[in-house]
Amino acid sequence: MVSSKKVVLLGHFGVGKSSIIRKFVNNEFSSDYKVSIGVHILKKEVQLSNNDSVSIIIWDMEGTDSLTLINKVYLLGTHSFIYVYDVTRPLTFKSLSQDIISLKTRFPTSLIKTVGNKVDLLTDIEKEKHQVLFKINDYLSSAKTGENIEQLFQDIAIELKH
Amino acid sequence: MRKDKKLILLKELLLTDDRALIGALNLKINTLESIIEQREKLSQKVDPLIDLKLQEYTNDIPKKLGPMITESLKNEILKSKNQVVDALYPIIGKMIKKYIQQEFKILSDKINHQLKKRFSIASFLRLFKSKFMGVDEESLMLQELAKTAIQEIFIIEKKSGLLKANFSKTTTIDKEVISAMLTAIKSFVEEAFITGEEHLEAIEYGLYNIHIQNFESYYIAVVIHGVYDTIYKSKLKSKLLDFSANNISNTTNTNLAEKLAEVFKNGII
Ligand SMILES: Nc1nc2c(ncn2[C@@H]2O[C@H](COP(=O)(O)OP(=O)(O)OP(=O)(O)O)[C@@H](O)[C@H]2O)c(=O)[nH]1
Ligand SMILES: [Mg+2]
Numbered sequence: 001m002v003s004s005k006k007v008v009l010l011g012h013f014g015v016g017k018s019s020i021i022r023k024f025v026n027n028e029f030s031s032d033y034k035v036s037i038g039v040h041i042l043k044k045e046v047q048l049s050n051n052d053s054v055s056i057i058i059w060d061m062e063g064t065d066s067l068t069l070i071n072k073v074y075l076l077g078t079h080s081f082i083y084v085y086d087v088t089r090p091l092t093f094k095s096l097s098q099d100i101i102s103l104k105t106r107f108p109t110s111l112i113k114t115v116g117n118k119v120d121l122l123t124d125i126e127k128e129k130h131q132v133l134f135k136i137n138d139y140l141s142s143a144k145t146g147e148n149i150e151q152l153f154q155d156i157a158i159e160l161k162h
Numbered sequence: 163m164r165k166d167k168k169l170i171l172l173k174e175l176l177l178t179d180d181r182a183l184i185g186a187l188n189l190k191i192n193t194l195e196s197i198i199e200q201r202e203k204l205s206q207k208v209d210p211l212i213d214l215k216l217q218e219y220t221n222d223i224p225k226k227l228g229p230m231i232t233e234s235l236k237n238e239i240l241k242s243k244n245q246v247v248d249a250l251y252p253i254i255g256k257m258i259k260k261y262i263q264q265e266f267k268i269l270s271d272k273i274n275h276q277l278k279k280r281f282s283i284a285s286f287l288r289l290f291k292s293k294f295m296g297v298d299e300e301s302l303m304l305q306e307l308a309k310t311a312i313q314e315i316f317i318i319e320k321k322s323g324l325l326k327a328n329f330s331k332t333t334t335i336d337k338e339v340i341s342a343m344l345t346a347i348k349s350f351v352e353e354a355f356i357t358g359e360e361h362l363e364a365i366e367y368g369l370y371n372i373h374i375q376n377f378e379s380y381y382i383a384v385v386i387h388g389v390y391d392t393i394y395k396s397k398l399k400s401k402l403l404d405f406s407a408n409n410i411s412n413t414t415n416t417n418l419a420e421k422l423a424e425v426f427k428n429g430i431i
Binding site for chain 1: 319321323324339342350353
């Protein structure tokens, strides 16, 4: 049986939200940057087993400097948030822990995932350092190489199903 | 002429010219200087006078020239009515168009109302037609009413924008994405432009109208092709209310889509 879930991607400008979705939905990547305006909606079905799948309705939000700037009605009824930041730009994860706390209090029943993107731009040493800095439940991903993209949505689908 | 004599002559010529030129220039400069001096002297005296006059004149313009301008404008307009009309036409045209559209809407609502009243006559005519042409009455009726038809019905969860059920005449578009988009648009409009308890009631989209009706935790969006007037609207509203009361309110109805298809099967209400 197919069930549908609402997944919202949040984060600063240019961290790679749209790129992550594009990689996941169409398996494509492009290095040119088209700023998202408003909200863009896409869908992909994730197969869990032979007769079990989750239809993920993905809301790709425009980048913001602050969560408070997002029209709150867009966030209602979200099953899972994906908070994306750019591992090469500290500004984009400066308010990460605060933002996560605020999301948890506002949407206590929603699943929240944090994703450090553009990990392909880090050296192995830098990557290790970064991993120490952030907790284990975070994903380090790359929309360019596809690293952890499939995994991220697969995990979300499984968790939302149960 | 001898060579040195020639040279002297040339020198003389050149020097004379130079001198003459310098003299002329000096003269010119002197005259200019004196003109400027005079001007300055003059302007010190005259400028305040001019200023005063100018001030008086400006003050007097409305009094002195006003009636004249109005009069000549009147004459000009009278003389060239056509040009004036041409210039104003686009602006007035737009206003008139709006007005006419509005009037037309009222008129068409009225006519529809009349038609409804005179349904018996219409059905009599239809019967006559069907007998005469050998087509069954119902298909004639459908043909007549087919002007307004429901293309799609979405029952959508208000908050998440997830689709609960759908009735559709098409298969090409992705209903789930459309539902989420509709919800995003609705949320945006209601947040940005509508205050209090009001809600977005309809979206016009090309030849289609999207009727939006709110319920407690969900809303119903109906895509309509054709005339979407107040009469149709109220009919659709009560139909959806009925549908909701009979099928959605008892929570365990798993076959909402089937119900939708059953109730709205030919897209005509
Ligand atoms: N190297 C590298 N570049 C990336 C990656 N992901 C995105 N980019 C680039 O980063 C830029 C911004 O990507 P987007 O996906 O548009 O970012 P966004 O978060 O959607 O941006 P906004 O919609 O403006 O908030 C683009 O030039 C992408 O090509 C990645 O994993 N690695
Ligand atoms: Mg984007």
